[in-house]
Amino acid sequence: MADRNIQVTLANRPSGWVKESDFKIVDRDVPKPGAGQVLVRNLWLSLDPYMRGRMNDVKSYAASVQIGDVMVGATVGEVVESNNPALKNGDHVLGYYGWQRYGLSDGRELQKVDGKAAPLSAYLGTLGMPGLTAWFGLIDIGAPKPGETVVVSAAAGAVGSVVGQIAKIKGCRAVGIAGGKDKCAHVVTDLGFDACIDYKAGNLMKDLAEATPKGIDIYFENVGGDILEAVALRLNPFARIPLCGLISQYNATQLHGLNNLVLLLINRVKLQGFIVSDYVDRAPAALAELVKWVAAGKIKYRETIANGIENAPSAFIGMLKGANVGKQLVKLA
Amino acid sequence: MADRNIQVTLANRPSGWVKESDFKIVDRDVPKPGAGQVLVRNLWLSLDPYMRGRMNDVKSYAASVQIGDVMVGATVGEVVESNNPALKNGDHVLGYYGWQRYGLSDGRELQKVDGKAAPLSAYLGTLGMPGLTAWFGLIDIGAPKPGETVVVSAAAGAVGSVVGQIAKIKGCRAVGIAGGKDKCAHVVTDLGFDACIDYKAGNLMKDLAEATPKGIDIYFENVGGDILEAVALRLNPFARIPLCGLISQYNATQLHGLNNLVLLLINRVKLQGFIVSDYVDRAPAALAELVKWVAAGKIKYRETIANGIENAPSAFIGMLKGANVGKQLVKLA
Known part of the structure; x- marks a missing residue:
């Protein structure tokens, strides 16, 4: 029997x-594939919190899923049929084919x-x-200095x-916040954070307070809500908050941002929303650094x-609830 | 009868x-005045929203009033007795003597x-x-470009x-938010804003929405609360929010910052708290520009x-409730 292209679409x-x-x-x-087109068998699908936003019908930096x-x-996949001279069977490519087993395109957006x-x-x-999101948010917006928290x-x-x-x-004290003992043990023991x-x-x-005896200079925000409120009370003067995500808010029916905004005023804090795709021009240089650090065992x-x-839907819902450790993927083949 | 130094102190x-x-x-x-000291008769006292913060017993950039x-x-006043060779009777000086009719000091902090x-x-x-707060917040943090709102x-x-x-x-569309018809008429008719x-x-x-048909690129925040929530919905991508004050919060027992923080994320907004005293080194250059603009009739x-x-207490409370138009002062002599 011929293979099938199983897809996950938005129903509601x-x-x-x-x-x-x-x-x-x-x-x-x-x-x-038609003339100039390439067919890719997707091997891995990435699940990421931003996808929750695309399920809503609101104006954003990217179009909603209809x-x-x-x-x-x-997705990362393998070229299985190509009418595009730039790509041949067996090439591995990074693409944005979405939640499906096969992707078809003219190949221009693919990256080997x-x-x-x-x-x-x-x-x-x-x-x-x-990884690039971490790099640009921390280094570009956070601008960490040795000795900072x-x-x-x-x-x-x-x-x-x-x-x-x-x-x-970068010579900083690194303190994580995570949900559960096991995650915290992983963050400290495997990843080398100073505390979690x-x-x-x-x-x-x-x-x-115990984990940040010198206060907080940079808060890399992925979550929002009560955690942001607590962190705000420990911010040092001139602290920076790269605002990367607000996962606690994506499924909330009652929004909770930051009530105690006065703390950002009196401490002259910079809070900066960002999206990694705005840094596309500088991505290769940042990626080269990440590759070097992974190769050297400095980033695990x-x-x-x-x-x-x-199983993508259940894995996605699990990720939004914090069931994953590290990168949430779906293996497609 | 000899003149008296009437003071206003913090009672509770x-x-x-x-x-x-x-x-x-x-x-x-x-x-x-003792050796090296100068006595100043204060002529004008400035009343400003930041003073409300000093009445609280919280950690801030400046010490609380006890x-x-x-x-x-x-204050601005006149030197009436001087044992300091740098200052003579009749000199007018800017100082920080506070809510009182006379000030005594060694004169080092005074500015003629x-x-x-x-x-x-x-x-x-x-x-x-x-004026300097407006200059640094708008120009330094806001970085306005011609045509922006x-x-x-x-x-x-x-x-x-x-x-x-x-x-x-700077060539921008200027839209004010104020409380009451009279204030809005003043802002548009006298000050030349495009809308209020x-x-x-x-x-x-x-x-x-009607006043900002192209959205909002810079929101200079003095108030907070519901107004910030409404403005956030009209922010353009890469908007800037110089966070200067949150007068709606200073007397609030239930804090309301920004619930819809997700908007700052998806629009990559920069929100930056600031205090004018951090810019003291650059104040003379900014002041020179303000003087020039006032002289040219460009700033009224x-x-x-x-x-x-x-009457300072009642005037201060009135200012916090929005009773003033323009600068709130107390004439002391």
């Missing part, structure tokens, strides 16, 4: 928490990746968008885990892998 | 709205001002701390009125004047 716009029924599994023929459309997302230099999945994590939320996640390790490379606070333990303020990473496209 | 730390009973009027002898201490504040170049009171307003809250106040006029000088929204009229979102200003030190 979620209200509050995403449910599996907000997605639909669709079975389609594998498309045939009902019935394939969910968006980065080298499976010998690093595992293919790494191009979706530490050596991909999440860097706190990062979702510290065991794909972005946060890299943020803390770069902070260490389990926000689920119920002593956030006290634990944060872990992956959480779901198997099969049909 | 306010909880919620400041009351007149939080202050105490104290009658003291006029002090005698119970029983004279309230802090900038020229009553012929500008009215003495202007050195507490457009040519003083509020600048929105400023408390637009009829000492800082906001200058912000909008500098925005016009009366937030008390009850159509904030609709009026803001209005003052609201209370008479007599005993």
Whole structure:
């Protein structure tokens, strides 16, 4: 039997928490490439928090996914049929084919990746968008100086885990915030953070004060809500907050940003929202540095892998609830 | 009868709205200058929103006023007795003697001002701390470009009125937000803003949308709360928010910062708290520009004047409630 292109499409716009029924599994023929086109069999699908935003119908930096459309997302795959002279069968490529087993395009947006230099999945994590997000947010917006204290939320996640390790490379004290003992043990023991606070333990303020005796100079924000409120109370004068994500808010029906904004005023804090795609021109240089650090063992990473496209919805919901450690991936083949 | 030094001291730390009973009027002898000291008869006292913060017992960039201490504040006065060779009787000086009729010091912190170049009171307003606050917040943090839309809250106040006029000088569309028809008429007719929204009229979102057809590129924040929430919905990508004040929060028992922080993320907005005293090295150059603009009639200003030190508390409370137009002063002599 010929292979099938299984896709995950958006069935409903979620209200509050995403449910599996907000997605639909669709079975389609594998498309045939036309003139100049290339067919890619996707091997890995990246699941990322930003995708939750694309499920809403609001003005944003990127278009919403429409009902019935394939969910968006980065993929790494293998060229299996090519009418494009720039790509040949067996080439490994990074693309944005979304939640489906096959991708068809003219190949212009594809980027060749080298499976010998690093595992293919790494191009979706530490050596991909999440790693670059960590690099630009921390280095460009945070501008860490040796001896400063860097706190990062979702510290065991794909972005946060890299943020803390770069902070260490830059001579800073790195403090993570994560949910659960196991994640915190991983962050300190495996990734080398100086401390990690389990926000689920119920002593956030006290634990944060103990872990940041000199206050907080940089807070790399992935989460928002109560955690931001607690961190704000420990910010030093002239602190910086690279605002990367607000995962606590994406499924919230009642928004909670930062009530105590006065603290940003009196401490002259800079809070800066950013999106990694704005830094595309400088991505190669940052990526080269990440590759060097991974090769030198200075940046380590872990992956959480779901198997099969049909399991993408449950893995995505799990990630939004913090079930993953490190980069959340779906293995497609 | 010899003149008396009437002072206003802090009687209680306010909880919620400041009351007149939080202050105490104290009658003291006029002090005698010792060796090297100078006695100044204060002519003008500046009342500013930041003073509300000094009444609280919280860690901030500046020390709290202690119970029983004279309230802090900038003053312009005349030297009436001097044992300091650098200052002579009749010199006019800008100082920080606070809420009292006389000031005594070694004179080192005093700055001579020229009553012929500008009215003495202007050195507490457009040519003083509020004018410099507008300059550094808008130009340094806001970095306005011709054609951009600048929105400023408390637009009829000492800082906001200058912000909008500098925005016009820089080729921007200037939109004010103020409380009441009269203030808005003043902002547009006298100060030359392109539009002014009366937030008390009850159509904030609709009026803001009409006044900012191309969205908002810079929001100079003096107020916070519901106004910030409404402005956030109209921010353009890469908008800047110089965070100068949050007057709606200073007497609030329930804080309201910004719930919809997600908007700062998706629009890559920079929000930057600042305090004018951090720019002291560059103040002379900025002041020279303000002097030039005032002389050329490009920046106009209005003052609201209370008479007599005993009326400082009620004038201060009125200012926090928005009773003033332009710079709030107390005439002391």
